[in-house]
Every structure is written in C-alpha cells, then in structure tokens.
Amino acid sequence: MAPITNGRLIFKEIPSGYPVPGKTTVYDKSSTIDLENAPLKGSILVKTLVLSVDPYLRGKMRAAERESYTPPFFIDEPLYNYGVGKVVRSENPAFHAGDHVYGMLDFAEYFIPKDITKLKVIVRPESTLPYSVYVGAAGMPGQTSYYxxxxxxxxxxxxxxxxxxxxxxxxxxxxxxxxxxxxxxxxxxxxxxxxxxxxxxxxxxxxxxxxxxxxxxxxxxxxxxxxxxxxxxxxxxxxxxxxxxxxxxxxxxxxxxxxxxxxxxxxxxxxxxxxxxxxxxxxxxDHQERYLDEFYEVIPKKLASGEFKYTEDITRGLEKGGEAILEVQKGVNTAKKIIVVADD
Missing domain, CATH: 3.40.50.720 (NAD(P)-binding Rossmann-like Domain)
Incomplete structure (x- = not known):
C-alpha cells in the first residue's frame, strides 16, 4: 500500500490569552504514513478514533522551560491528550490488531506511540456505551470525580x-x-x-x-x-x-x-x-493506583444502565480541533467536548 496522508494538529505558537485556531494550533497534512510497512520497533500502530478536549490543555501551551504539574506541548509537534484508538498493527504481545486502546494519543489520524505503557486495552462489557464515553464520564474526567x-x-x-x-x-x-x-x-x-x-x-x-x-x-x-x-x-x-x-x-x-x-x-x-x-x-x-480498578468496576456499569447520566458535545474532524479547544476555554461548549477523528 502506498503511503497515505496523516493529518495532525500541531502546536505552533505559545498563546497570550486564548489559543487561536490556525495560529496557536495548525492542522497539518504534510505528513504521510505507510500503514503496512511503517517500522514499529516493538510498538503498535494506532488509528485515532476519539480525542478528549479538556480545560487543562491550556496549561500545556507554555514555554518548555516553565515547570508545572503536567509536561508542556512542544512547538511543531502534535498535541496529545486522552483518547481512544484502534490497533492497526502490533509488534507487542500485550496488544493485538483490532484492540481498542485508551490513554495518551497524539492529535493525529495515525501514530506510533513511543511509550505504550500509557495505553490500556479497553475491555467493554458495557457494549452499549460508545467509545467516546471512555474519554468522558468513563475516562479521565469521570476518574477525577470518583477519585x-x-x-x-x-x-x-x-x-x-x-x-x-x-x-x-x-x-x-x-x-x-x-x-x-x-x-x-x-x-x-x-x-x-x-x-x-x-x-x-x-x-x-x-x-x-x-x-x-x-x-x-x-x-x-x-x-x-x-x-x-x-x-x-x-x-x-x-x-x-x-x-x-x-x-x-x-x-x-x-x-x-x-x-x-x-x-x-x-x-x-x-x-x-x-x-x-x-x-x-x-x-x-495521584490516585490512580488506589482507585482505578474500582472506578472501572463501578462507573461504566452505572453509565450503561442509565443510573448515571452523561452528555457530549461532539466536533467531527481533526481539522476542527483548534476550534474545539477554544470553545472549551471560553466555556461555550454545551457538554463534554470530544473530537471524533474517525469512525471505528
């Protein structure tokens, strides 16, 4: 298969005030990827499905030398955040083609993670829950509440x-x-x-x-x-x-x-x-080691049964990611903001 375009949302400039789409973040289509032959070096190739947009991302849009509780984004590199993706190829025995994974994903249509320890295979007995919920109420935001x-x-x-x-x-x-x-x-x-x-x-x-x-x-x-x-x-x-x-x-x-x-x-x-x-x-x-397993045992079931409710505000297309980030910073999103990059 010939290489295909791999769209990415790039961090281009440290903002003063609100992040500006097309200036702070830029959608880039100059990168390509060969899905069949890209070297994995023991890692996996992930197709990004959904990405979470969270308020804390603004704190990562800073100078690299400024210390904080979370690492900064780097100029001319893709943004990253919690997301759900699908494994396309794997050279790691913990992951198999077709698995759905949750964790830190690049804002890219496809990517090869450098650190696969930050990814978790989603076991989804609650099959009525869409994967988007796993970056919201059944993901990091829900974990924050529960912990x-x-x-x-x-x-x-x-x-x-x-x-x-x-x-x-x-x-x-x-x-x-x-x-x-x-x-x-x-x-x-x-x-x-x-x-x-x-x-x-x-x-x-x-x-x-x-x-x-x-x-x-x-x-x-x-x-x-x-x-x-x-x-x-x-x-x-x-x-x-x-x-x-x-x-x-x-x-x-x-x-x-x-x-x-x-x-x-x-x-x-x-x-x-x-x-x-x-x-x-x-x-x-700070609290994942103590509560993570309990969270996944309790919360997805309550969401799937309807005992706990959730709402979503979906932006379709990675090219609109900058606008989605700005909406969250201004508080004009109507619910949990999610970028749908691709269908399953």
Whole structure:
C-alpha cells in the first residue's frame, strides 16, 4: 500500500490569552504514513478514533522551560491528550490488531506511540456505551470525580455541596455521586440548557452563574459543607465566604485563570481559619493506583444502565480541533467536548 496522508494538529505558537485556531494550533497534512510497512520497533500502530478536549490543555501551551504539574506541548509537534484508538498493527504481545486502546494519543489520524505503557486495552462489557464515553464520564474526567469524591469529600447524608461547572463531565458526575450519598446539591452552570441538565441529574438548586449572583444563592441555600471547584476566581471566593464549619474544598480546576495573566485575589480567606476549612488540590494521576480498578468496576456499569447520566458535545474532524479547544476555554461548549477523528 502506498503511503497515505496523516493529518495532525500541531502546536505552533505559545498563546497570550486564548489559543487561536490556525495560529496557536495548525492542522497539518504534510505528513504521510505507510500503514503496512511503517517500522514499529516493538510498538503498535494506532488509528485515532476519539480525542478528549479538556480545560487543562491550556496549561500545556507554555514555554518548555516553565515547570508545572503536567509536561508542556512542544512547538511543531502534535498535541496529545486522552483518547481512544484502534490497533492497526502490533509488534507487542500485550496488544493485538483490532484492540481498542485508551490513554495518551497524539492529535493525529495515525501514530506510533513511543511509550505504550500509557495505553490500556479497553475491555467493554458495557457494549452499549460508545467509545467516546471512555474519554468522558468513563475516562479521565469521570476518574477525577470518583477519585476526588472517595479521597477528599468525606460526605455525610444531609450535608450541602456546591458544584461549579456542574454540567461538565467532572461536575455532573460529582452531582450524581453526591445525590447517591444523600447530600443537598447546589449546582452552577453557564447556560440555561446546562442548568436544565443539572436539574435532570438531581441537583436540588441549579442556577446560571452568568445571570444570577453566586454569593447570594450560596448565602440563601448554604452554608456549604463541600465545595467542588472547577473554576477558581470569584466563585471560589463566594464558596469560601459561605462555608460551614469544618467545610471541605476540593480544587480540581481553575478555568477562569487559565487564559489570564493576572491572578485573582481571594478576599474571603479569613474564613479558612475561622471555619477551619480543609482545602485539597486534586490531580487525577495521584490516585490512580488506589482507585482505578474500582472506578472501572463501578462507573461504566452505572453509565450503561442509565443510573448515571452523561452528555457530549461532539466536533467531527481533526481539522476542527483548534476550534474545539477554544470553545472549551471560553466555556461555550454545551457538554463534554470530544473530537471524533474517525469512525471505528
């Protein structure tokens, strides 16, 4: 077979503010690949099916020398993130042609991973679940929710939790875990459509933070025993200001700060002392060894049965990947953003 074009989404330039499609990221069709003869050197050839678009990708669009909790993207190299692909060829006994794999995939139609330890064969007894769910509620975002809930929430029936970005893949699963444990749930989201979804999955109080004052809602419906923070900034300030004694704050995202140069100063920090609050930062990979197997045993089954609900916002075509990334950074996506690169 002659070599074929291998489309890739390349990181071209460190952005100032929001990433710009066609400038920060560029869809490139100059690369080719021979599917039958490309040397694998003990690895596998993967056809990319779906890719996850997550807020944290903005933090990887930085100078290589700037340290952070996650490695940077490199100029003129493809972006990468969690995804699902199909094995085309294999020279590794742990993988076979036709296997579906989950893990870190290049933003490319085909690629040969350098580190196959970052890939896991998907065993999918829940065959009704599309593979796209394995980069959302049954993937890293869902794992973030589950691990953080198990590790830091310490929920008690009757307590009150406030979840920001509650219609997203992380927040929506937190809402459902909290209701399962008997908590009152306050949920904020960025559109009336998202607020409706929050109510459908069990939120007792749901509001549009763009049209409703967050601090006023929390003052009326609180105090807050648990705050699940996906945004930082004024929302975190309002949650701290309306916290209960011995409240728990779980910080797993700072979307309001990812594209701003100037950090937001929290004015309610004295409540951390006065109410003896605990604050924990949550990164998913810290807890995989402890909870990964349990997660896959519990969550996909609940999603497949309909006990837990999820939503998706699908972009078709890798060439539109830059626009998908920008949508997530601006918060205009309607649900978990997924790029469908190819059908199975």
């Amino acid at each position: 953080g809930w198990k590790e830091y929430a310490k929920p008690k029936a009757g307590e009150t939790i406030f979840v920001s970005t509650a219609a997203g893949p992380v927040g929506s699963l937190v809402v459902q875990l909290a209701k399962q444990d008997g908590l009152k749930v306050i949920a904020s989201a960025g559109s009336d459509e998202k607020v409706k979804f929050c109510k459908e999955i069990g939120a007792d109080v749901a509001f549009n933070y763009k049209t409703t004052n967050t601090a006023e809602v929390l003052a009326k419906e609180g105090p807050i025993n648990i705050y699940w923070d996906n945004v930082g900034g004024p929302t975190l300030e309002a949650a701290i200001g309306n916290s209960a004694l011995h409240g728990r704050i779980i910080i797993c995202g700072f979307i309001t700060q990812y594209n701003d140069e100037e950090p937001y100063g929290i004015k309610t920090m004295r409540n951390v002392l006065a109410n003896r609050l605990s604050i924990n930062g949550l990164l998913v990979f």
